[in-house]
Amino acid sequence: MRLGLNLGYWQRHPNDATDLVLAAERLGYDSVWTAEAYGSDAFTPLAWYGARTSRIKLGTSVAQLSARPPVTTAMTAMTLDHLTGGRLLLGVGASGPQVVEGWYGQPFARPLARTREYVEIMRRVWRREEPVTSDGPHYPLPLPGGLGKPLRLITHPLRPDIPVYLGAEGPKNVALATEVAQGWLPLFTFPSKIEEMYGDALAARGPDFDIAAMVMVVISDDVRAALDGVKLMLTLYIGGMGARHRNFHADIMGRMGYAEAAERIQALYLAGRKGEAFQAIPDELADGIALVGPPERIKERLELWRASPVTSLLVMGPRDEEQLAVIRDLVLG
Template sequence: MPKVALGLSLAGIHGDAASLADVARRAERSGYDSVWTGEAWGSDAFTPLAYVAAVTSRLRLGTAIAQMPARTPATTAMTVLTLQQLSQGRVLLGLGASGPQVVEGWHGVPYRPPVRMTREYLAVLRKALAATERLEFSGSVYTVPYTGPDSTGQGRPLRSTMPAAADTPILIAALGPKNVAMAVAEADGLLPYLWSPTRWSGAWGEALEKAPEGFQVAPTVLACVGDDLDDCRDQVRPRIALHIGGMGSRSRNFYASLVSRYGYADEASRIQDLYLGGDRAAACAAVPDELVDDLALVGPLTRIADQLATWRDSPITTLIVEPTDLAMVEPIASLW
């Protein structure tokens, strides 16, 4: 069985440089392969990684995720090229389309069909990272140089002045079947969220069967270590309820659709009804134990060790752990 790497999510550390440095150093000492940051409508994903790069020497630095609609492909390329040079090539670029509420409500740009947008974004990005030729692209979403009706007509193709980083691994956060199939065809890996190590095949299997050798699958998993199993479950229920119930609208919620494909359609519908109705406490309580146990690592270390065996048997290459308490960083690493 291929070796599975251990990653650590730095979610929850925002603007606290001392805590960020401490956790990064602890992760490196205890054997984590990588650390990962994300973004929604607060802290960005890249700035913390630049800081971590300065206080570590081995850890790989991943974004899970950086939002594509927040930056042009060229802006992402500039950021990655700079960070790759500063970190001596440790960057793993995770990208996601986000959702309409964030894209239009925070970034103020139109929400594009994610499959087409991502495919074009990757094409422009890879050309910019390669830095071997002037950047030119003509698509339905992106045109470089820009030639729209409000252009000046003075844009000209440019090539990056930074050293190339064409071998930067690019992973895509995809949940829907079409987007997953596109990620398998166009990217170097997949960043799933709410991955089920027991039911993944029904939701992801058909697309992943076509993945080339070396394709990466790096899910983020919530983890809570403690002797009281029920308390550990209760600590991760709010995050699961948030994604199923609140990360999207009734008509478009990728996470609710995913757990429905796992076989939890009735549960997902009830969680959404309660969450969107304003009763978040009831929505959390409606997340069943079975679903918590399927999507998260919870309970005493001995129990989590048994859970990890199931995760290792699924086709993942990196397990990104997101602990509810940073005191759990070393105990979880000890199981690895």
């Protein structure tokens, strides 16, 4: 199992995690990942860390499709891949209607079809086999009826096959990842339920397909406090990171077997009763998707992850080199 560090996106204040990234590289972590929502972007911090490291792979988890046309993401990825010696892992995802429509002012129609079209255009850009055209309905190139003509990427990519990962939560999107991408980035993973939830969707994956699961890790002798930290995060995602009638994070909790709890959590949160929403998060849900407690407890619960189809653990939450070392020894030792 490979080990990565997921830094996420900045919260209220900027967070230069260079020292943590350098420590992860020294300790043998395979990758470091950044994200974006509607604050810091995914690529700028990654370039910053790439300039200060030499070996660790650099991933976006994820870059939002609606933030950039596919050719812009392809150009950015090609540039960063060159500057870092071929270390980029490009994770992309459709996000959700709240962000896409509320922040980017774009429609959230047909996310699977848009994702397929987006990835195919990026691959055409990197291959440089011919000027890029696309007759798809979402990203037509050149623009129909305009003065543009098909163009070819000026710069030759370092790698014409930059690895693409999809951030996906629904079974159809996961199946699409096995078809068009090199990996899948699940945000919430209940390791003992992956086969039940996604067995059919993952059936067509190749032997090198990477399931890179994000997992919150809290090393603490106070298991109660550690679980509460996970529940606080879940309260926001289930309750507030989505529209009232379309919340993919709440949907995935339902597929894990917590549909009634997810519905209640969202209703309480949207009613302004956030404390009650927090209390409604089942402990077993928080414990199932995270690794919390003293090292010996985490080591025991890691066996569930080793028995699952997960091939990379992208840990969220370590604060310093000491914690990174403990996690490294538990996962890789």
